[in-house]
Structures are given as structure tokens and as C-alpha cells.
Amino acid sequence: MIRVKVPATTANIGPGFDSLGISLRLYNIIEVEEINDSLEINVPIEDQEYIESNEHNLVYQAMKRLFDAVNIHPQGLRINLINNIPIARGLGSSAACIVGGLVAANELFNNPLKKEEIMYLAATMDGHTDNILPALVGGLTVGSLLEKEVKYVKMDLPTQLKLLAIIPDFHFSTKKARSLLPQNVPIEDAVFNISRVGLLVASLVTAHFENLSEATKDKIHQPYRKDFVPYWEEITSKLMKIGAKGYFLSGSGPTIMGILDGDYKNIENEMVKFLSHLGQKYKVTVLDICHNGLEVLNDERSNGCYR
Numbered sequence: 001m002i003r004v005k006v007p008a009t010t011a012n013i014g015p016g017f018d019s020l021g022i023s024l025r026l027y028n029i030i031e032v033e034e035i036n037d038s039l040e041i042n043v044p045i046e047d048q049e050y051i052e053s054n055e056h057n058l059v060y061q062a063m064k065r066l067f068d069a070v071n072i073h074p075q076g077l078r079i080n081l082i083n084n085i086p087i088a089r090g091l092g093s094s095a096a097c098i099v100g101g102l103v104a105a106n107e108l109f110n111n112p113l114k115k116e117e118i119m120y121l122a123a124t125m126d127g128h129t130d131n132i133l134p135a136l137v138g139g140l141t142v143g144s145l146l147e148k149e150v151k152y153v154k155m156d157l158p159t160q161l162k163l164l165a166i167i168p169d170f171h172f173s174t175k176k177a178r179s180l181l182p183q184n185v186p187i188e189d190a191v192f193n194i195s196r197v198g199l200l201v202a203s204l205v206t207a208h209f210e211n212l213s214e215a216t217k218d219k220i221h222q223p224y225r226k227d228f229v230p231y232w233e234e235i236t237s238k239l240m241k242i243g244a245k246g247y248f249l250s251g252s253g254p255t256i257m258g259i260l261d262g263d264y265k266n267i268e269n270e271m272v273k274f275l276s277h278l279g280q281k282y283k284v285t286v287l288d289i290c291h292n293g294l295e296v297l298n299d300e301r302s303n304g305c306y307r
Contacts, residue, residue: 001033002107003297006100007138007290008085009092010163010257011130014216014248015193015200021141023134023290024163026091029297030059030100031080032108040078050087050171058094062101065121070112088171090251095131098122099294103136107296119150131251138293140204157289158207164244164258164268166235169281172228177252180224189219209261212246216259222249229254230280235271242270260286 008026012018041053041060051057055064059079067073085093102118113121115136122132129143133152143152200215202208226232226249235256236247244258244267260267264286275282 001031001298002104003029003031004100004104004107005029005295005297006096006103006135007092007293008287009095009131009134010090010165010250010255011092011134012218012221012248012251013200013204014222014246015196015218015220016130016142017193017218017220018128018130019142019144020197020201021092021130021132021134021143022157022163023138023141023293024091024165025288025290026084026285028085028093028096028100029082030097030104031082032063032104033078034074034108035076035078037076039076042078042080044081044083047081047083047087051081051083058097059101059104062098062122062125063105065125066102066105066113066118069117069121070109072109072112074108086167086255088173089167090172090249090253090255091165091167092131092135092251094174095122095126095135098125099132099135103294103296116149119152120145120148123150134290134293136293138291139289140201142201155201155205156291157204158261160207160261161204161209161289162260162264163287163289164239164260164264164271165250165283165285165287166256166258166271166275167283167285168230168254169283170254172252172254174252177225177228180228181221182224185220192217192219207261209245209259212259213240216246216248218248221252225249225253229256231278232256234278235275238271238274243267 008024011021013020043051087093123145133141133143140155203211239258246259250257
């Protein structure tokens with residue numbers, strides 16, 4: 001049996017629309033084995049309303065993409081999904097399915113594709129790189145999907161950096177979130193973002209966290225999506241008052257992410273107390289950065305990490 005452990009991700013990080021992503025220590029596990037015939041997909045009971053257990057399942061679709069690419073097909077498959085990443089909350093659940101499915105399929109047939117080829121297949125399935133790259137390689141990634149390849153840089157983040165995820169109890173699909181965005185943006189908004197994205201990356205990597213309240217500002221996607229997040233203004237204002245260094249909409253939302261460098265437990269407790277008085281249920285959790293990305297749990301060749 002092949003077992004892969006895929007991290008959650010948070011993308012965009014304010015101004016880095018469709019290009020920046022960070023890997024998080026919250027994981028899905030995908031187990032795959034070849035069987036005599038048929039397709040068997042085991043989905044956790046709590047997720048069966050949202051995840052298909054047939055050939056339309058995203059993990060299987062990713063595996064099939066690789067099988068077709070290398071022209072090797074199993075007689076049958078058993079896929080077990082162990083999910084911890086919330087579905088459709090802006091934490092990279094779809095990217096985890098795609099990356100995990102591709103790597104599991106590759107491992108099943110003794111790695112016919114290189115990591116760079118896996119990366120390109122994943123990015124073309126997802127449409128962009130911001131969740132795919134950190135799920136695969138970990139850390140903070142900056143990437144671009146080119147015509148025939150993916151160009152990227154992975155950077156390690158300071159160990160004291162943590163993220164506070166404020167996760168609403170409703171789904172918000174990427175398709176719906178993208179429908180809210182304009183087809184064109186004013187040149188001044190584009191310049192606004194360009195001037196901040198470099199500052200954001202440099203400040204994260206060098207621990208100049210005092211810049212993040214400004215560096216996480218965005219005019220390309222957050223202004224159009226934040227109205228669909230209940231109490232956005234109240235929550236983000238409270239985050240800054242209790243010590244967060246910055247905040248952003250995680251991926252396409254609806255999770256709000258605070259950037260922390262300090263008294264994590266007190267900030268988490270303060271936010272839990274504050275949210276209990278609002279008319280919307282939220283889960284609050286402090287997340288560490290995942291520096292390694294996807295791991296193949298039973299593969300000694302890669303020493304666990306998929307490099």
C-alpha cells in the first residue's frame with residue numbers, strides 16, 4: 001500500500017494573487033493499493049456529502065491523469081481518504097487531493113515521472129501554482145505556470161512564525177469566489193499590489209514582521225470577496241488589536257488568517273472569546289508552518305519528503 005501525507009496550504013497571502021502560498025502542518029492522508037478489479041474509494045462519513053466516491057473523485061481523477069500520461073493502468077484501485085483539511089474553506093483541500101493523487105499514482109508504478117513533471121501536471125489540473133507548490137515542497141513558495149513547465153522558488157520561514165486560522169462553518173467554493181472578481185482591474189490597483197508583494201515576501205523571510213500590516217493589503221481579490229465572510233471588519237480589526245502582525249483572506253476564503261509572532265495562546269484565547277459573541281460559528285486554530293511539504297510515509301528512498 002502507498003501512503004502519502006499532504007499538507008494544507010494557504011494561498012494569495014494578501015497581494016500575491018495566484019502566485020504565493022504557504023504550507024501548513026495540517027494533513028490529509030491518502031492510502032492507495034492496486035486490487036484485482038473495480039474502483040473502491042473510502043470517504044470518511046462526515047465528508048460523504050461533499051466528496052464523491054466514484055470515478056469523479058478528485059484524487060482518482062489526479063491518479064488517472066498520471067496513468068494516462070505514462071500509459072500504465074492498474075487493474076483496479078482501492079483509495080482510502082483520511083481527511084483533516086476542511087473542505088472548501090480556502091485551505092487547499094482540492095490541491096491536496098490533486099498533489100496527493102498524482103504522487104500516490106507515481107509511487108504505485110515506481111516513479112515513472114520526475115517531481116517537476118508531477119508539479120506541472122498538478123498545476124495544469126488546478127489552473128495555478130499557489131496551493132500546488134507549497135503542498136508538494138513545503139515552506140513559502142512563489143511560482144508561475146508556464147506553457148510547458150512550472151518555475152518556482154521555495155523559501156524557508158522563521159520558526160517563530162505561526163498562522164491563526166479563523167475558519168467559518170460554511171463552504172465557499174473557488175468557482176463561486178472567482179465569479180466575484182472583475183475581469184479587469186485599474187492600473188493603480190495593479191501597481192498597489194506589485195509594490196506590496198515584494199515587501200511581503202522579503203518581510204516574511206527575514207522576520208521583519210512589523211511590515212506585514214501594510215504588506216498584506218490587497219486590491220485585486222480581497223475587496224470583492226470579503227463581504228461574503230461574516231464579520232470580516234470586526235474580526236480583522238480585533239486581530240490587529242490583540243497582537244497579530246497582519247491578516248489576509250486564505251485562498252479564496254472564507255477562512256481568515258492572522259500572522260502571529262508572540263503570545264500565540266493568549267491571542268487564540270482572546271479570539272475564541274470574541275467570536276463567541278458573534279452570530280456565526282468559527283473554529284480557531286494556531287497552525288505551524290510545514291517546511292517539508294508532502295511526505296511518502298512508506299518510501300525510504302525519499303526519506304519521507306518528496307524532493
